[in-house]
Amino acid sequence: MVYVLIYMGLYLLYSIPTLQKVKRLDRNMSVEERDGIVHDLPKRWSRGIMKRTGSNVHIKGQEAIPAGPVLFVANHSGDFDVPVLLGSIPKPFGFISKMEVKKLPIISGWMEMISCIFIDRKNRRQAVLSIREGGMVLKNGHSLLIFPEGTRNKGGALKEFKTGGIRMAKDAGVPIVPVVIQGTADMFEKQRRGIKPCDIYVEVLPSLSSAYVADKDVKELSIEVQGIIQAALDEMRIAA
Template sequence: MQYFSNIQRQGELNSDETEPFSNNFSNDIEDNSNKIDSKENDEYLVSNSVGYLGGLKYSELLKGKKNRWKVLLDEVKKLDPRNPVVKAIIRTLVCGFEIPARLVYMIKPGWEKKVFRVINSWGKALIKIAKIKLEIVGNFDIPQDKPIVFVSNHTSPYDIPVIYGTLPVLAGFVANKELATMPVMNYWMKQAHSIFVDVKDTKSRISTLKKIVQNLNNMQHVIIFPEGKMSPDGNLQDFQRGGLQAAVIANACIVPIALNGVREVLPPGDFTINPDKRVIINIGNTIFIDKLNNSEKKRIDQIVYDCLSVLLENARKI
């Protein structure tokens, strides 16, 4: 998901990228979004980008289709009928039976707790279906009075259920607009305050950044993949500008999460789940924005990038 323009690594930052944020957030974001020509951006993404092309495979397969789950099942049936992905799709559809519960919670509190239980149990179920050997390193330090931006590397479509099955709180993804058209899944992601973005539309990217700030200001936690797309080789890619700046503007907390091994469970663009794979989730220390000085706030992308790099490297050694 290429929804922010590229940033450069430490030592390569342009002078204009280290300027303080202006009071006009909309203008800041629009200026950043227009830095790269869309055609050049597409060429950059497609070049040697297995992760991007993998995402395109899913998008193109479902484009213009009405019964999208049937399309996915038909595609999967071409493979081994014992493919665990069939069970994963069925388990996702089962969540649809929980939707009528919304009527009950219209007259009593506790709806968000219900949403968390549904999404968390769905994630745990998909982890079980794939027979993932999950190891969690570290603990989630969840402040009660601050919104949180969970930041993770992105190597597989299965990152979403793995994260949802692991997080101790309700949070919404910043996700590609295609997910907004998937029945059942789209409903529960919307109830979790997920934000869907059209990666090819500059106005959509600007609107997305505003929504991230709005959600955080409303104490709604957010999950982002700052690379903007699935990694082509499993290594951490350059971050895309915007998401972490929104965290700074909203004075949120940032929790870095490194995923290692999910790519082996379901590679980008594939429909075959490979069971019995070992997955490491390495949780970093919470970064409190209000404890950073102005210089550190300007370098938040690089700070989080370096943190995720270390977490990922350590996860690979486990």
Template sequence: MYNSIKTFSFLFGYLPVAAVNLKKFKAQKAGMGKAEYDALIHSEPQKWAAGIMKRTKSTVEIGGLENLPEGPVLFISNHEGNFDIPVLLSSIPKPFGFISKKEVKKLPIIPHYMEEMNCVFLDRTDRRSSFKSIEDSIEKLKNGHSILIFPEGTRSKGEGIGDFKSGFMRIAKDAGVPIVPIAIHGTSAIMEQNNNKIRPAQVSVRVLEPIGAELIKETDAKTLIPLIRSKVEQTVAEIESKKTGLP
């Protein structure tokens, strides 16, 4: 319970500071390049996310950062729990936006940052919103911004990786950008596996080798989607076996 109070107190207590900094950042935007401004905006959510993870008393170890290419990419990650975003924001140095449910817009300050981060908002109850989120993601990638997608569409809560929905392939193909798969393990142990009480956990993140834009363009989605999912699933299994000591 103590970890939960500390974590949520920081989550919302930091928002007034974030609001002041956002105003400063936006005032500097006109005199900055696109990549420079993305890095500036990313710095505040990165600090916020790192502060959240610190208060859960969890450890986060990341491997494969050498696989991050220059330029815009479509990150694809499995989705264990609500702490996936704070973990990835705090551990991946490359700025990115992400697709989020529209309910987040009701929160104070946070959606204003997300708009500057080039996040895309999705109404899961509206089929037209799904198509628009795909088009919006393609446009942001074409404009030089990286995007993160959880192709399972929902949290697995640590109970195995679900099917990958195909929309991300159209996004990458139409935008002409590489896909960078990410495997994440342990975030569901922070909250989802504890009746939503926050407890410390060991979290591991692996950035896998990118799949080039040319290969994406030339390869059928029905072939590539299972291949990407398999790589993520295999990496998650390897991380788990190392933690448990089982072969």
């Protein structure tokens, strides 16, 4: 675990000149081109983290991700979910993060550059504003990832999906792409100390079109997406 933390810290320091460069990118550049450049280093950093844990990440279904902005919706198994997904999903995306992370130097700068949204779940008014901000990020052509459980389930049963994040897809008129991740809790949360190398599985499921999302009630949509992810998780566990 110490080795992984040292790598993370040193790489962040190494990334400072690149962070300054991406902040100066031409604003007239297309969203797709800009995101490809900005996300390159965070993706390499994420893959480096997973390599140093000794774990292997297996992904399938990524070829069916729609073009254009999408809202990825995933279960939240453990702390390593974000680097696993950042490093393995080919489409660049930002994600929803708790407000406390905004205080971290360098990493918060990178998160702002990849269009992450910071949310204070204890402050309802601020949380609503963050959801609106996320909707604008999607409308502007960037993709986002949410964990609608809110907190890690640590490899246990799925927690009830909150509707706020899913509402962003409906408001922005973008597809929802369910994503299932399994194994990160076995690697870290379920260990008494340190990290245990594991096989981690990611499956990108068929998307729900923007037209379908637009016609659905947000609560019904949230329940449906949770059911899709739960069914896929059950299949993974049976196969294992």
